[in-house]
Amino acid sequence: MVTRPWIADTVWAVVLTVLSVAYALPNVTECLLALPLCASLAIRRTFPAAALAVATVAAAAQAWLLPQPSMSILAVPIMVYSLRRWSGRTLGLIGVGIAVVGALIAPVLWLPDHNAKDIAQTAGAYALFILAVYGVGLRVREREEAALAYARAQAAEERSEIAREVHDIVAHSLSLIAVQAEGGRSLVRRSPDRAPEILDVIADESRKALNEIREMVTLLRSGSLPTNQDGPAGIRELVGRVGDRAKLTVTGDINPALGFTMYRVVQEALTNFLRHAGPQATVDVRVAADTVNTEIVVRDNGSGTAATSDGKGHGLDTMRERVEAHGGSLTAGPLTDGGYEVHAVIPLGASREASSGSTVR
Structure with missing residues (x-):
């Protein structure tokens, strides 16, 4: 210029x-x-x-x-x-x-x-x-x-990408913190000596969120986004942070190129579960891959159609954008017998050999 x-x-x-x-x-x-x-x-x-x-x-x-x-x-x-x-x-x-x-x-x-x-x-x-x-x-x-x-469209897309990443990280971490705080409140009433334990968990989640944001900003400044760093191992760690209310089943050989998208879809689905399903609900996360598609199903037995929402969330739109960017599809909604389900299908684009599944509780 x-x-x-x-x-x-x-x-x-x-x-x-x-x-x-x-x-x-x-x-x-x-x-x-x-x-x-x-x-x-x-x-x-x-x-x-x-x-x-x-x-x-x-x-x-x-x-x-x-x-x-x-x-x-x-x-x-x-x-x-x-x-x-x-x-x-x-x-x-x-x-x-x-x-x-x-x-x-x-x-x-x-x-x-x-x-x-x-x-x-x-x-x-x-x-x-x-x-x-x-x-x-x-x-x-x-x-x-x-x-x-x-150039303006690229800048707008970059800003949108940053907003999506920050939303996913912050919303999930804050939801976990809120759950821990709510559970800790009643626990501390019964066992005051466990207050430090609850505060440690909350502090740990806060640090993880800050670290993830720093890493994401660093990657975005370098002009790239992570691809395979958050594959099945990252999803296991993510589900494990929810505690014994969540179960994960991984079947097949997951394409590493889809790892980041899979991670964010599961993360957003779990965020919605923590926010809306209710304190007694449980969630089942299934990730399955064959030679054609990778399928993600996150299903809970919580509030379903009775779940409350402030109407301001963009999580489903974000998940759908991520999946559609890979040529896939995503549906989400309450189940007829109660609960809520997020279902994503992403085509692999190449044949991959299936392997045996494992279950993490």
């Missing part, structure tokens, strides 16, 4: 001025008329409307007073290009309109001894050249706007 466009524009103006004066000498009138037209290029981006006004008057004076075009007339197509590329549609159209009119009139003044056909051909060539330059300016601007829009 050019932060000081007037510097480059001034250089262009000086170069064209030197060439124009050298070409015009010893014609003093032509030299003097070249100066304002070339000078207008120096302000074509900083003060485009003023530049157009100066260029219009100077070019008109040249067409009226000079018997033939001077080299400084090259400033006209440069001005047309600049206005369309950097100054927007309205000023660009005004500029090209004035330039086309000048291109049609100037040959009449410069070629008085030629026949009408020659004049018409010259005027047409000038006008077509002006329109072609305008088209180039328009095309370059469109490409720059498209690149800027793409």
